Amino acid sequence: MNVTxxxxxxxxxxxxxxxxxxxxxRSRKLRAALSAxxxxxxxxxxxxxxxxxxxxxxxxxAEIDRLGTNLxxxxxxxxxxxxxxPLPLEAPARVARLADVEQVxxxxxxxxxxxxxxxxxxxxxxxxxxxxAASLNLPKVLTVQMAQxxxxxxxxxRVPVTVLGATAARRMGIGQVAPGQxxxxxGQWFYVAGILRPATLAREIDTSxxxxxxxxxTYLNYSSISRGRATVGNPSTLYTRAKTDxxxxxxxxxxxxxxxENPNEVDVSQPSDVLTARAAAEGAFNSLFLGLGAVxxxxxxxxxxxxxxxxxxxxxxxxxxxxxxxxxxxxxxLQFLAEAILLAAIGGTVGxxxxxxxxxxxxxxxxxxxxxxxxxxxGGIASAVVxxxxxxxxxxxxxxxxxxxxxxxxx
Amino acid sequence: xSALDDISRPALSYGGGGGQVVLELAAxxxxxxxxxxxxxxxxxxxxxxxxxxxAIVGPSGSGKTTLLHVMGTLERPTDGVVRINxxxxxxxxxxRMAALRARSIGFVFQQxxxxxxxxxxxxxxxxxxxxxxxxxxxxxxxxxxxxxVGLAHRAMFRPSKMSGGERQRVAIARALVGQPAxxxxxxxxxxxxxxxxxxxxxxxxxxxxxxxxxxxxxxxEGLAARLPRQVHVLDGKIISDSAGAVGYP
Numbered sequence: 001m002n003v004t005x006x007x008x009x010x011x012x013x014x015x016x017x018x019x020x021x022x023x024x025x026r027s028r029k030l031r032a033a034l035s036a037x038x039x040x041x042x043x044x045x046x047x048x049x050x051x052x053x054x055x056x057x058x059x060x061x062a063e064i065d066r067l068g069t070n071l072x073x074x075x076x077x078x079x080x081x082x083x084x085x086p087l088p089l090e091a092p093a094r095v096a097r098l099a100d101v102e103q104v105x106x107x108x109x110x111x112x113x114x115x116x117x118x119x120x121x122x123x124x125x126x127x128x129x130x131x132x133a134a135s136l137n138l139p140k141v142l143t144v145q146m147a148q149x150x151x152x153x154x155x156x157x158r159v160p161v162t163v164l165g166a167t168a169a170r171r172m173g174i175g176q177v178a179p180g181q182x183x184x185x186x187g188q189w190f191y192v193a194g195i196l197r198p199a200t201l202a203r204e205i206d207t208s209x210x211x212x213x214x215x216x217x218t219y220l221n222y223s224s225i226s227r228g229r230a231t232v233g234n235p236s237t238l239y240t241r242a243k244t245d246x247x248x249x250x251x252x253x254x255x256x257x258x259x260x261e262n263p264n265e266v267d268v269s270q271p272s273d274v275l276t277a278r279a280a281a282e283g284a285f286n287s288l289f290l291g292l293g294a295v296x297x298x299x300x301x302x303x304x305x306x307x308x309x310x311x312x313x314x315x316x317x318x319x320x321x322x323x324x325x326x327x328x329x330x331x332x333x334l335q336f337l338a339e340a341i342l343l344a345a346i347g348g349t350v351g352x353x354x355x356x357x358x359x360x361x362x363x364x365x366x367x368x369x370x371x372x373x374x375x376x377x378x379g380g381i382a383s384a385v386v387x388x389x390x391x392x393x394x395x396x397x398x399x400x401x402x403x404x405x406x407x408x409x410x411x
Numbered sequence: 412x413s414a415l416d417d418i419s420r421p422a423l424s425y426g427g428g429g430g431q432v433v434l435e436l437a438a439x440x441x442x443x444x445x446x447x448x449x450x451x452x453x454x455x456x457x458x459x460x461x462x463x464x465x466a467i468v469g470p471s472g473s474g475k476t477t478l479l480h481v482m483g484t485l486e487r488p489t490d491g492v493v494r495i496n497x498x499x500x501x502x503x504x505x506x507r508m509a510a511l512r513a514r515s516i517g518f519v520f521q522q523x524x525x526x527x528x529x530x531x532x533x534x535x536x537x538x539x540x541x542x543x544x545x546x547x548x549x550x551x552x553x554x555x556x557x558x559x560v561g562l563a564h565r566a567m568f569r570p571s572k573m574s575g576g577e578r579q580r581v582a583i584a585r586a587l588v589g590q591p592a593x594x595x596x597x598x599x600x601x602x603x604x605x606x607x608x609x610x611x612x613x614x615x616x617x618x619x620x621x622x623x624x625x626x627x628x629x630x631x632e633g634l635a636a637r638l639p640r641q642v643h644v645l646d647g648k649i650i651s652d653s654a655g656a657v658g659y660p
């Protein structure tokens with residue numbers, strides 16, 4: 001015997017500690033799985049909420065990126081007396097001559113005309129739809145495609161033909177463009193040439209029935225006087241594509257170029273700004289589901305604490321044996337604390353996996369990029385570990401306090 | 412050559428210094444409770460020398476279990492001195508007492524206390540867990556200890572697949588694997604039929620012959636009679652010791 005009997009206790013190696021911590025889980029697998037389930041559900045819902053909101057935000061930002069951030073909108077404002085101040089007829093041409101402007105499209109709001117499915121619809125049922133005269137390059141400038149049929153051309157812009165915005169078509173119940181499809185617009189039949197896809201950068205187009213400027217002048221009496229002659233109506237909104245790196249310069253001069261006499265009567269905005277703000281808002285967490293996840297985590301923690309207390313009672317003789325084999329109180333405490341943490345960490349890892357998986361499935365369905373913020377999964381596992389430590393602390397202290405002789409006494 | 416093949420080589424090597432005192436109790440008392448105080452040990456003194464095989468015999472309630480706990484440093488005496496390998500236990504804090512148990516004392520219990528979720532080999536290896544022995548070394552020494560108790564062929568069995576006698580032999584191997592100064596066996600045959608109990612007693616004799624110091628605590632006079640030295644305990648006192656020297660000056 002050459003061991004010095006009064007020396008300090010040996011430290012357990014990490015591998016031995018992990019092995020000890022996993023005893024309860026290995027020997028009672030179903031119980032361990034069920035008690036980890038609560039934590040898994042909590043972490044999964046938190047990770048999924050964070051992942052889905054981030055992915056939806058990423059999807060919207062990708063959409064904005066695709067549509068371009070260089071679109072500027074100049075809308076007619078109001079005069080000091082509160083009347084609508086129309087943009088001058090020459091505004092589109094003047095803006096187009098700006099060096100940093102690539103394209104300009106314009107529309108004119110025909111607020112005297114309404115659009116209905118048929119003349120039998122009561123005139124008050126406008127469905128909140130509007131009629132707009134549109135320049136022929138509008139879809140190109142707004143990067144909006146046709147869902148059905150064709151866009152206006154030089155010929156159809158002069159006759160009673162309309163193209164419907166996505167929302168307008170839906171509200172009037174027109175799913176597809178059949179030959180001879182008509183709508184009752186401004187007191188007469190207009191043939192429907194096509195239906196647009198949603199115009200993300202100019203939502204007002206979605207709720208519009210679009211006609212050519214000449215047709216609006218001829219059939220809807222949307223006209224103005226220029227050099228003593230009646231001509232097409234004034235534009236109400238200009239859609240301007242600036243060079244990508246010159247957007248702010250163009251924004252500064254847009255109002256004074258469009259309406260040099262009354263630049264303060266022109267409202268200039270950048271629609272992508274609004275969308276970016278909306279993306280940020282959609283990225284804000286769904287607090288209800290986060291709250292539910294937190295509740296599930298707390299319930300899971302109570303479950304783990306409960307199981308650990310039962311486990312300490314059941315394993316009294318094991319505790320007594322370990323003390324007899326030379327385990328210190330601290331080693332017993334650490335064994336049970338580590339078991340609770342391991343249990344919770346398994347639950348947290350499964351929860352992160354489920355949360356990420358549901359994000360992937362949902363985002364794939366919506367064609368979004370999958371974004372799971374690192375704070376979601378790191379935080380998920382970390383909070384599970386912290387909760388496991390809190391849940392395991394009391395049972396671990398109880399296990400360590402058990403005197404060896406009491407623990408060895410068989411019931 | 413694997414550890415399992417090495418049957419001829421003695422696993423226990425208590426070299427030199429035969430007859431040295433490994434356990435010494437001097438005027439040990441243990442009183443439980445305050446109101447009224449219940450004395451369990453009243454002035455117990457005796458010595459055990461290296462290589463002894465001792466039976467501590469007494470009826471239930473005689474204080475022999477308390478004596479086991481005090482000798483095994485699972486409990487501190489109310490008064491008196493306990494020395495293990497010359498170290499006064501009173502001077503040790505709880506952590507050092509645990510370390511002393513890990514390195515110098517082996518326990519064998521009536522109920523075996525084997526862990527069902529692991530093999531016999533790993534149960535035996537756990538006897539070295541808290542002594543700071545690395546896992547492969549623990550396993551190698553456990554294999555040798557199992558060979559010594561004649562269970563090399565059962566090393567990978569779980570305790571639930573073994574007979575009572577085999578389980579107790581696994582528990583004995585666990586107590587011996589660290590080559591402790593003393594092995595304390597509490598009713599080692601209590602849960603076994605008499606034939607199996609006899610084989611366990613034979614095993615204790617064999618291990619003692621190989622150098623282990625073993626103290627058996629029992630109520631069974633027949634078992635005690637088969638061991639070289641008997642210490643009789645009654646009402647918390649030693650009433651006879653076959654090695655002579657009852658009491659302590």
